[in-house]
Amino acid sequence: MSGAPELSATSLAIAADGVHLSFDGTQQVLSDVTLHVRQGEFVSLVGPSGCGKTTLLNLAAGLVAHTGKGSLTVGGQAPRQGNPQVGYMLARDSLMPWKTALGNAMFGMEVRGVPRAQAEERARAMLQEVGLAGFENALPKALSHGMRQRVALARTFAMGSPLLLMDEPFGALDAQTKLQLEDLLLRLCQQYKQSVLFVTHDLSEAVAVSDRVVVMTSRPGRIVADIPIDLPRPRSIRELQKDPHFHELYAQLWSHLESGWSKHEG
Numbered sequence: 001m002s003g004a005p006e007l008s009a010t011s012l013a014i015a016a017d018g019v020h021l022s023f024d025g026t027q028q029v030l031s032d033v034t035l036h037v038r039q040g041e042f043v044s045l046v047g048p049s050g051c052g053k054t055t056l057l058n059l060a061a062g063l064v065a066h067t068g069k070g071s072l073t074v075g076g077q078a079p080r081q082g083n084p085q086v087g088y089m090l091a092r093d094s095l096m097p098w099k100t101a102l103g104n105a106m107f108g109m110e111v112r113g114v115p116r117a118q119a120e121e122r123a124r125a126m127l128q129e130v131g132l133a134g135f136e137n138a139l140p141k142a143l144s145h146g147m148r149q150r151v152a153l154a155r156t157f158a159m160g161s162p163l164l165l166m167d168e169p170f171g172a173l174d175a176q177t178k179l180q181l182e183d184l185l186l187r188l189c190q191q192y193k194q195s196v197l198f199v200t201h202d203l204s205e206a207v208a209v210s211d212r213v214v215v216m217t218s219r220p221g222r223i224v225a226d227i228p229i230d231l232p233r234p235r236s237i238r239e240l241q242k243d244p245h246f247h248e249l250y251a252q253l254w255s256h257l258e259s260g261w262s263k264h265e266g
Contacts, residue, residue, distance in 0.1 A: 013037045013163045013195035014060055018070035021055065022220075029055050031220040032070070039162070042189060042196045044206040044213045046257065052221030053199045057165045060197065061088050074163065084112050087161035087194075091168040093148040095140040101127060102136040105154040112159065119158075126154035130184060146177035153181070157188055166198045170205070182209055183237045190234055203257070207249045208237050215256045225256035 014037040021030040030052045037043045045053045058064040059072055062081035066072050075085055087108075095104045105123035110116065127136055130150040140148055149169065156164060169185075170178045186209060189196060200206050206213045207229055215225040229249060231240065240246045 011039055012073075013039050013041070013075060014197060015073045015076075016056070016059075016070070017072075019056075019059070019066065019072055020068035020070055021052070021059070021064075021066065022068060028220040030068070031222045033221065033223055034070075035214060035223065035226075037163075037195055037197055039195050040193050042198065042209060042211045044198045044200055044210040045216060046200060046203060046206050046213060046253065047216030047221060048218040048257075049201070051216045051218050053216060054167050056221075057088070057167055057197060057199060060163075061086055061165055084159075085161055086163045086165060087156045087159050088165045089152055089156045089167070089169045091171045093140070093145075093152040095148055095151055097140050100137050100139060101132060101143065101151045101154075104140070104151050105158055108155050108159045122158045122160075123154065126158040127151070129157070129188065130154045144177075146173055146181065149173065149177075149181060150184070153184065153188070157192060157194075162194055164194045164196045166196060168199055168201065171201065178205070179237050185209060186233075186235055186237070203250050203253045206253065207231070207246055208235065208240050213253055215253060224259065225253075227253060227256070 014035065016033055016035045019030055019033040022028040033056065045056065047053055055064060059066050060074055060079055062079040062083060072079060074083065096107065099107065102120070102123055105127055106119045109119035109122065124136065127133060130153050132147065132150055132154065135143065135147065143151070170181050173181065182205060198209065210229045213227045213229060214223055215227070216222065217224055227249065231243070231246065
């Protein structure tokens with residue numbers, strides 16, 4: 001598989017400028033959010049539960065209409081549901097229980113009209129990339145949670161979308177499996193050059209995988225900090241735990257997160 005195609009002539013995968021959003025005209029969810037994600041950049045969103053992180057992903061995916069003030073574009077275009085330039089991975093693997101690992105890895109491509117032979121070839125290649133060679137015919141019930149998330153990763157990357165939206169994809173995994181999949185994600189992003197907007201509640205994870213981490217306040221969500229993660233790439237998740245600067249960045253994020261809570265509540 002080749003690297004991800006470019007979104008468009010623009011250098012920005014996502015451009016949100018002064019975005020406001022409310023539901024039913026009363027419940028304000030986002031307040032004056034400005035966020036730019038460059039092509040090939042990995043940006044994480046952290047913040048309290050309910051602050052609008054997932055809503056921001058849903059706006060970029062075209063799953064929620066942007067009806068408030070400000071502007072939002074994906075690859076220079078208005079977001080739209082079903083955009084082939086955008087892949088979305090959830091916390092739940094969302095695998096279909098009646099399909100094999102190969103069938104699940106192929107499914108997203110089939111929905112987008114990729115010819116079956118081509119979809120199968122790409123899905124097999126990605127299952128091998130994520131360490132599931134030999135499990136192509138296994139049903140989800142025969143796979144561990146971590147293996148199911150590997151299938152979901154294979155499905156997401158096999159579609160070849162240049163922008164990936166990821167909503168706590170490893171949030172329900174045990175610590176060891178989570179570290180393994182974070183390393184795998186770093187390797188895949190390094191290889192295929194996708195732009196990623198990644199939601200997590202785990203500050204260590206945010207520092208480990210990101211080029212930048214954006215901190216939001218509680219609802220209505222506002223951005224209070226945008227922290228560059230100046231750790232060298234390629235990275236090893238395990239080796240990062242020994243790096244003093246990793247822990248400095250973690251402490252910096254935690255300070256901004258606490259500040260966002262106190263200022264918002266005050």
